[in-house]
Amino acid sequence: MIILEDVYYKYEPEGIDALRGVSLQMREGEHLALIGPNGCGKTTLIRHLNALLLPTSGKVKVGGCYTNDPTHQAEVRTLVGMVFQNPDNQIVGMTVEEDVAFGPENLRLPTAEIKKRVAEALTRVGIPELACRNIENLSGGEKRLVAIAGVLAMQPRYIALDEPAAFLDPAATKRVLDIIDKLHSEGVGIIHITHNMAEAALTQRIVVMNEGRIYLDGAPREIFRKVEMLKQIGMQLPQITELLMKLQESGLPVRTDIVNMEDALEQIRFLAGKIKD
């Protein structure tokens, strides 16, 4: 369980609050998407989850440890893995296996255990064949997977990802999102920042942030029902939901609390059936 209690955060003592009283609970094994306009505090929020940032006031508790307790910092960082937006700024090693080994080396594990974890992590993200490759010769999507493997090698219970699909082409995006899905099904809690509504719609829970506060929090269907509230802060609906809403506005009897392709297809077939009759 991750618990945030009334967290405030300022980057500079005289500056404005980047977080303004955020309270949030996340269960183990949950898949949560964090969305919101640029500068609303998403990245600041997830950096609190593994004690990279400590709240100016309020508390963050991860699996029973408070992040501002220095004696528990190592434990917190092992529990929550952090994947940064740009893998080039995260990858430390010259080769894939070297980089994946960086975390376990910091945990001072014996060589045999490090080797085991590196192989395991690379297999989990589906790139065991890249182990000996030079980082510079990898594609953007592969680098992203290496960054995720580097975090997995520390065997975290949660992984926080900052826009894991940024700068990727559709095929690479799908590959990365599929891996995230797989990790979730293996029981890893995922919190993932995104600007893509369709991507957010596939999670169990969406948290919308605005101006350092939590603006909306709920299942995708509930969130996308609050069209006006989303539009107020400049957020758009997934295209599928938008399409069904337009159909409804033009007088057709369709449901609009729909966030994925299968449900939308069903609605459209239902509609087509009615027209035939």
Next chain:
Amino acid sequence: MYHTGSFIRGQSLLYNLDPRVKLAATICLSIFILWVKPLMAVVIGIALLFAALASGIHLRTIGQALKPLLFFIVLIFLVHALFNEGDALISIPFFGLSLSYAGLQKGFFVVWRFLCLMIAAILLTLTTAPSQMIVAIKYFLKPLKLLRVPVDDVAVMIMLALRLMPILLTEKEKVETAQKARGYNLRQSGFVIRIKAFLSLTLTIFTGVFRRADELAMAMEARNYQRGERTSLVELKLNSSDYLVLLFLGVFLFIFVALNSHFG
């Protein structure tokens, strides 16, 4: 393409040797290259080339690596050839310069020693992964721990420096492309403009790199990096071929010491 510190993965004796053996051998050989009589240095050089060929490294790769140093090599040769006293083959009427046989010989041997040193270093970096090299350096620096030298931190610093090199190069390319895209044509501009362009290039690259370094530091912290002792993925283990190479090297060097005094 070869660039400083680049490593080509392969399978041969040199690749599979323990990095400590390779590092120690390179250092020993370097001392010998500088110390022994000229003719012995020629023998060492030929042996090094054989070692390169035996481990499947093309002479062309070595040539590529040496290319940037060509100017320096020619300069060393000329300085020795022209400034040496001896029977002049050709006298040059300026500054009392003369080309002498002794000078040419001296120049040749100095350049030869220099090339030998470079080839030894190139062989080491081409056949040793950076991570292995770092572990080897850490091993040899270990005694310094008694003097409170932070050996583990030094090893991480070397690793980050190696990692930062390609990042610096890409950053440079990016800024250059951005400058070109806005119509900056350096070829046709004068000296002052070039210097200015160079300054703006360096400043931009440095601010960029500092920003990245900041984020990298945070990412390292996120993966639980703390100063002080760490373990390693690389395992150091001496096997029979390592002992064999050490023995061979020992005998080889002993013979050299013995023979050295006999050569004029």
